Amino acid sequence: xxxxxxxxxxxxxxxxxxxxxxxxxxxxxxxxxxxxxxxxxxxxxxxxxxxxxxxxxxxxxxxxxxxxxxxxxxxxxxxxxxxxxxxxxxxxxxxxxxxxxxxxxxxxxxxxxxxxxxxxxxxxxxxxxxxxxxxxxxxxxxxxxxxxxxxxxxxxxxxxxxxxxxxxxxxxxxxxxxxxxxxxxxxxxxxxxxxxxxxxxxxxxxxxxxxxxxxxxxxxxxxxxxxxxxxxxxxxxxxxxxxxxxxxxxxxxxxxxxxxxxxxxxxxxxxxxxxxxxxxxxxxxxxxxxxxxxxxxxxxxxxxxxxxxxxxxxxxxxxxxxxxxxxxxxxxxxxxxx
Amino acid sequence: xxxxxxxxxxxxxxxxxxxxxxxxxxxxxxxxxxxxxxxxxxxxxxxxxxxxxxxxxxxxxxxxxxxxxxxxxxxxxxxxxxxxxxxxxxxxxxxxxxxxxxxxxxxxxxxxxxxxxxxxxxxxxxxxxxxxxxxxxxxxxxxxxxxxxxxxxxxxxxxxxxxxxxxxxxxxxxxxxxxxxxxxxxxxxxxxxxxxxxxxxxxxxxxxxxxxxxxxxxxxxxxxxxxxxxxxxxxxxxxxxxxxxxxxxxxxxxxxxxxxxxxxxxxxxxxxxxxxxxxxxxxxxxxxxxxxxxxxxxxxxxxxxxxxxxxxxxxxxxxxxxxxxxxxxxxxxxxxxxxxxxxxxxxxxxxxxxxxxxxxxxxxxxxxxxxxxxxxxxxxxxxxxxxxxxxxxxxxxxxxxxxxxxxxxxxxxxxxxxxxxxxxxxxxxxxxxxxxxxxxxxxxxxxxxxxxxxxxxxxxxxxxxxxxxxxxxxxxxxxxxxxxxxxx
Numbered sequence: 072x073x074x075x076x077x078x079x080x081x082x083x084x085x086x087x088x089x090x091x092x093x094x095x096x097x098x099x100x101x102x103x104x105x106x107x108x109x110x111x112x113x114x115x116x117x118x119x120x121x122x123x124x125x126x127x128x129x130x131x132x133x134x135x136x137x138x139x140x141x142x143x144x145x146x147x148x149x150x151x152x153x154x155x156x157x158x159x160x161x162x163x164x165x166x167x168x169x170x171x172x173x174x175x176x177x178x179x180x181x182x183x184x185x186x187x188x189x190x191x192x193x194x195x196x197x198x199x200x201x202x203x204x205x206x207x208x209x210x211x212x213x214x215x216x217x218x219x220x221x222x223x224x225x226x227x228x229x230x231x232x233x234x235x236x237x238x239x240x241x242x243x244x245x246x247x248x249x250x251x252x253x254x255x256x257x258x259x260x261x262x263x264x265x266x267x268x269x270x271x272x273x274x275x276x277x278x279x280x281x282x283x284x285x286x287x288x289x290x291x292x293x294x295x296x297x298x299x300x301x302x303x304x305x306x307x308x309x310x311x312x313x314x315x316x317x318x319x320x321x322x323x324x325x326x327x328x329x330x331x332x333x334x335x336x337x338x339x340x341x342x343x344x345x346x347x348x349x350x351x352x353x354x355x356x357x358x359x360x361x362x363x364x365x366x367x368x369x370x371x372x373x374x375x376x377x378x379x380x381x382x383x384x385x386x387x388x389x390x391x392x393x394x395x396x397x398x399x400x401x402x403x404x405x406x407x408x409x
Numbered sequence: 410x411x412x413x414x415x416x417x418x419x420x421x422x423x424x425x426x427x428x429x430x431x432x433x434x435x436x437x438x439x440x441x442x443x444x445x446x447x448x449x450x451x452x453x454x455x456x457x458x459x460x461x462x463x464x465x466x467x468x469x470x471x472x473x474x475x476x477x478x479x480x481x482x483x484x485x486x487x488x489x490x491x492x493x494x495x496x497x498x499x500x501x502x503x504x505x506x507x508x509x510x511x512x513x514x515x516x517x518x519x520x521x522x523x524x525x526x527x528x529x530x531x532x533x534x535x536x537x538x539x540x541x542x543x544x545x546x547x548x549x550x551x552x553x554x555x556x557x558x559x560x561x562x563x564x565x566x567x568x569x570x571x572x573x574x575x576x577x578x579x580x581x582x583x584x585x586x587x588x589x590x591x592x593x594x595x596x597x598x599x600x601x602x603x604x605x606x607x608x609x610x611x612x613x614x615x616x617x618x619x620x621x622x623x624x625x626x627x628x629x630x631x632x633x634x635x636x637x638x639x640x641x642x643x644x645x646x647x648x649x650x651x652x653x654x655x656x657x658x659x660x661x662x663x664x665x666x667x668x669x670x671x672x673x674x675x676x677x678x679x680x681x682x683x684x685x686x687x688x689x690x691x692x693x694x695x696x697x698x699x700x701x702x703x704x705x706x707x708x709x710x711x712x713x714x715x716x717x718x719x720x721x722x723x724x725x726x727x728x729x730x731x732x733x734x735x736x737x738x739x740x741x742x743x744x745x746x747x748x749x750x751x752x753x754x755x756x757x758x759x760x761x762x763x764x765x766x767x768x769x770x771x772x773x774x775x776x777x778x779x780x781x782x783x784x785x786x787x788x789x790x791x792x793x794x795x796x797x798x799x800x801x802x803x804x805x806x807x808x809x810x811x812x813x814x815x816x817x818x819x820x821x822x823x824x825x826x827x828x829x830x831x832x833x834x835x836x837x838x839x840x841x842x843x844x845x846x847x848x849x850x851x852x853x854x855x856x857x858x859x860x861x862x863x864x865x866x867x868x869x870x871x872x873x874x875x876x877x878x879x880x881x882x883x884x885x886x887x888x889x890x891x892x893x894x895x896x897x
Contacts, residue, residue, distance in 0.1 A: 078865060166835045167722050182832070186839045190846045196857075197850030203863040204845060319723040319834055326838035 074262040079199035081272045082206035083257060083335050087250035088276055089209055090328040092283050092302050094156035095247060098295045099302075100233035104284035106240020108277045113241065114248060115273035117385070120392035121255060122265040129395070130259045136347055138394050142252055143343040145387050147359055149249035150336035151366025152380075154180050157329050158371050163300050163307075164322055180367065183329055184360045190334040191341060191356045195260060198331075198338055205327050212306075212324045213283065219309040220286045228292020244280070245381035250332070252387050253339035336363065417508050424452050424524040431456060434507055441514070444472075449481035449490070452524040456510075461517040463536020471497050471519055471532050484525040491521070491530060500533030512590050535563075540669075542568070545647040547812055552689030557647045562592045562666035568649035569596060573656065577601070580664075583614070585628075589621035592666040593628070596652075601659035603890045606854050610661050610674055625670050628663060632674055633853055639844065640817055642853040644676030651685055659888035675856035675889060678848060679873045681813040682706070687876050695876035702810050709807030709818045714829035714837055716800045717750050722833030738794040746797065747830030753793055753801045754823060756783065852894070860892040 075083075131139065158176045161169050169175045190198055254272070261268050287305035291298055298304050303325070307318035340359040344351050351358065421427050428443055435441045440459040447453065455475075457467060474495050481487040491497065504510040504520065505528045514520055517535030542564065545557030558565045566580050581595040595614070597607060610632065617631045629643045646652050647670050652662050655673045663672040682702040687695040719726050720735060727735065742749055760783070764776035787793040808818040821844065828836035851858035861869025868891050871877040877885075 076864060079863075165723070165833075167831075167833045179835075182836075182839055186843050189843050193846050193850040196852075197846050200849035200857060200859055200863040201842075201845045203865065204849070204859070205842075319719075319726050322834045323838045323841075326835050327842055330839065330842040 073195045073260060075195060075199040075257065075260045077261060077263045077268045077271060079203055080257055080261050080268055081275055082202040083199055083331070084250055084254055084272055085275055085279055086202055086206055086209065086328055087253070087332040087335055088248070088279060089213070089283065090153070090325075090332040091156070091247045091250065092280065093306070093325060093328065094153075094160045094300070095302050096159065096299055097301075098233060098235075098298070099284055099288055100231065100235050100292070100295070101229045101285070101288055102233065102235045102237055103240045103243065104281050104288060106235075106237050107244035107247070107280040107284055109237065110241040110244030110248070111273050111277040111280060114245070114251065114276075114384075114388065115270060117388040118251075118254070118258075118269045118273065119266060121388065122258065122269040124392055124395055125259055125265040131256060131343075131391075132346060134391055134394055135398075138390055139343055139347045141390060142255060142387065143340055143347055145249075145383060146252040146256070146336050146340045146343060147362050148366060148383075149252055150333055150340065150359070150363035151370055152249055153329070153333050153336065154183075154364055154367025155370040157183065157333075158367070160300055160303055160325070163303055164325060165319060166322065176371075177364075177368075180364050183326075183333060184364055186330050187334045187337050187360055188357050190330060191337040191360075195257075195338055195342075198334055202331055202335075205331050209324060209328060212321075213279075216306050216309045217282060217286050220290045220305065223309055224286075224289035225293060226289055228289050231292050231295075233295070242381045243377055245384045246377040247380075248384050249380065250335070251384050253335050255387065255391060256339040256342055257335070333360075333363065417506055419506050420504065420510065420522070420526075420528055422525050422527045424454060424522060427522050428454055430507065431510075434511065446472075446476060448476050449478045449487045451481060451484045451487050453487075454522050455519055456514060456522065457519045457534075458514050458517070461515065461537045462519055462534045466534045466536055467519050467532075470534065471521075475521070484523040487523060488526060488528075488530060498532040498534060502531050504529040504531055512584065515590065516592070539564070548646065548648050548651065548684075550648070550685050553648070553685040554650045556649060558649060558664075558669040558671060560667050560669050562594050562664050565649070565664045565669075565671070566594055566596075569653060569656075572649060572653045573598075578656065585614070585617055585619070586622045587618075587620050589623070591622040593622065594664040596656060596662040596664060596671075598656050598659065601657060601888050602661055603659060603888075603893060605893075606659075606674070606856075606889075607661060609854050622665055622667075624668055625665065625672050628665065629672060632663075632672070634851075636850075637847070638851045639821070639847050640678060640814070640851055640858060642674075642676055642851050642856075642858050644673040644680060644813075645670045646673060647671075648685065654685075654688075659890055675854055675892075676858075677856070677860055677892070678851075678858050679862070681811055683872075688879070692876045692878050696874075699874075699876060705807035705810035706814065706818070707807075709804050709811070710821045711825055711837070712800050712804040712807070713750050713754060713797075713822060714825035715834075716797065717746055717826060718829035718833045718837055720746050721830060735796055738796050741791045742794045742797075743792065747826070749793055749797055750801070750826055750830065751823070753787075753797060754826065756787075757801065757805055758819065855893050856889065857892065857894050860894070864894055866891055 158180065161179060166179055169179050190201070258265055258269060283302060286309070287302045290305040290308055291301050295301060303321075306321050306324075310318070337356055337360050340363075341355045344355050344359060418430075421430065424445075428445070431441070431443065440461075442457050442459050444455045444457075445452070446455070453475075455467075455472065474497060475491065478487065478490060478495075481490060492501070500518075502509075502513060502518070504513055510520055510529055510531075513531040517533070517537055518531040519534050521530040521532070539561045540559050542556050542559055544555045548557075556568060558568065562582075569578065569580070575598070577599045579597055579599050583593050583595065584590050585593050593614075595610070613632050617628065619627060622628060625645050629641065632643050633641065644655075646655070652671045652673065656662055661674045663674075665672075682699055684698070687698060690698070720739065724732055739746060744752070757780075760776055760779045763779070764772040766772070767775055784798060788795055788798060804822060808815060808822070811818070825837055825840055828840040832839070849857070849859050849863060857864055860866055861873055868885055868887060871882065871885060872887075
């Protein structure tokens with residue numbers, strides 16, 4: 072079985088989280104940073120039963136087919152959401168031919184999907200190894216943006232009233248955590264202690280979310296009302312050089328994060344599809360990516376509510392331990408009857 | 410009887426029959442010399458291959474002593490006498506079939522057959538003309554040894570033995586190639602090499618079925634995975650000192666007769682940026698040199714692509730002075746910048762290829778003159794802009810810093826140029842993701858190509874990102890086994 076290390080899992084997941092933050096829409100304030108960080112801590116507590124379940128020697132194959140199908144559906148849906156988010160966000164980033172309407176959008180998505188097919192089909196080990204290097208690049212860029220942001224920032228933006236409450240931002244944080252589906256799959260691949268790995272991942276997620284959102288708030292707080300994508304704009308505004316615009320270079324980070332985020336979903340979906348739909352023998356990766364692009368196209372126009380996203384993230388984290396609990400309960404009842 | 414059947418046929422006891430068969434198998438080839446004579450009252454023949462042996466050594470060391478043997482009772486007694494009482498050469502194998510006989514003959518052995526004997530005696534009297542030990546042409550070094558491998562496998566083996574006198578260094582000879590019967594030497598340090606690696610390489614070598622082995626490229630594909638890999642997971646070196654350092658780290662090497670390069674397994678991506686001089690200078694300078702090479706590689710692959718992408722799609726990345734400068738330079742160029750870049754790069758590749766293929770004295774001159782004349786004429790005529798030519802020259806120069814990766818750099822540079830020209834930085838990023846995944850997927854015998862960076866192996870970073878001091882390096886007691894990932 073392909074095994075990945077703790078560092079590799081964390082990199083795979085954090086890439087997805089960073090991309091989700093870059094695609095975050097709507098205004099943000101300091102409460103958003105706190106809310107997202109708190110949401111990640113709650114997610115850690117929700118992930119602990121799952122990690123213990125894996126640590127007890129069980130894996131995803133021991134769960135019921137219905138659970139795995141549900142997970143598969145969730146991962147594909149989130150993959151579609153990522154495509155939709157990519158198209159929305161690319162409106163503030165210059166991608167050649169992107170602005171040529173639907174065809175431009177499809178071409179961008181198609182190219183990313185094509186690269187994702189290759190990346191995912193190279194195997195989880197290759198994906199995990201490359202994710203570590205991509206994450207290294209991402210961390211370097213975040214560090215550069217943060218340092219540059221210090222020059223551009225206005226610390227008074229922290230205290231700017233925004234009317235956002237902590238619970239609403241926690242829910243928003245849950246809604247932006249669709250990668251939890253792939254986390255459930257990939258955690259079973261890790262060679263090390265799962266509880267330790269999960270704790271480490273969510274701790275990193277708390278730090279990453281807080282730094283990115285906090286930096287965005289202090290940079291873009293003054294113009295938040297007119298911004299659609301505050302984190303992306305903050306990255307673009309945090310110029311390390313005073314006389315030239317380096318925001319196009321942000322496109323490198325954005326594209327790399329997009330490819331790996333989607334490839335992670337595709338790999339997870341491919342693994343789940345292999346176990347649940349045995350008839351799908353060939354081109355599984357291409358098929359799941361095709362479904363993601365199709366779902367993304369639909370979601371691009373209609374969108375879905377934050378509550379439904381948050382709720383599905385919450386349920387998906389509970390589903391495996393709950394099923395295990397129900398099985399155990401059922402088994403005990405049978406024994407009592409016997 | 411087919412030719413192959415006759416070659417594996419056991420040697421006959423009749424001298425005349427034997428000679429007839431040898432002539433038959435060799436097809437009357439004029440370089441097979443058969444000298445019939447009688448010694449000790451027994452009719453014999455000394456067979457050798459002209460040009461493969463030293464006639465003087467054969468006359469002095471074999472013909473002289475053998476023809477002086479006194480009368481013997483039988484051919485068996487004669488062979489026993491030669492084997493036990495005469496030390497005619499240090500290498501004295503026996504041949505029981507024609508296949509072995511011809512292999513020895515074609516390897517420079519003198520073969521003795523006698524009336525009534527069902528086997529032949531062979532004496533190592535090799536003396537073929539070969540190139541002497543010279544300075545390596547492709548792996549230049551300042552402080553290291555100036556000896557490079559030659560085409561003779563036994564000379565190369567001696568170059569290794571001179572540097573590692575330990576009995577732990579094992580060199581196993583084997584023969585590959587149905588027609589060429591090429592000697593291949595498998596080298597490893599018995600106490601350092603991972604056993605699984607050695608077993609798997611042996612299995613890979615066993616699977617090789619080919620007619621001839623004429624270069625490292627004939628063997629390397631059999632040691633690598635079948636799927637598409639941009640970078641090769643086996644390395645080559647023409648320096649015996651470099652090979653010794655790799656053997657001491659637990660790697661396996663293959664020397665091929667007729668090829669002045671050794672194959673090393675496994676090879677890691679970062680090794681391409683190491684030179685032996687890194688270990689001769691102070692660590693801070695070695696680290697600087699290494700990062701210079703990393704930077705040069707990135708420039709070699711990406712600079713023309715990024716330049717084209719910026720000028721075509723992202724001019725806002727340039728400051729106003731630079732933008733005006735480039736706009737001024739490019740406005741007179743008749744071709745789109747992507748076409749211009751492609752033409753300049755392909756032109757350089759053609760000049761380089763001509764420089765390699767032409768005779769050396771002409772090749773060098775052609776390279777310099779065509780580069781200067783064509784480059785100058787292209788700029789003066791306005792066909793190519795000066796900034797573009799500068800970028801291309803810088804990229805080419807960067808590629809020369811890491812000669813080990815030259816083929817990959819050449820192709821990747823063109824691929825990135827197309828991606829950057831068509832889709833800007835977005836295209837470059839997408840291609841970079843695909844290339845990164847391909848590099849990370851490269852893995853043979855359980856050794857990931859990108860180790861120790863990804864997967865991260867802390868014990869390996871002391872000789873990757875930086876170069877630790879020699880005392881610290883030696884304290885690590887590092888072997889390549891630390892990078893083995895399977896079954897973890």
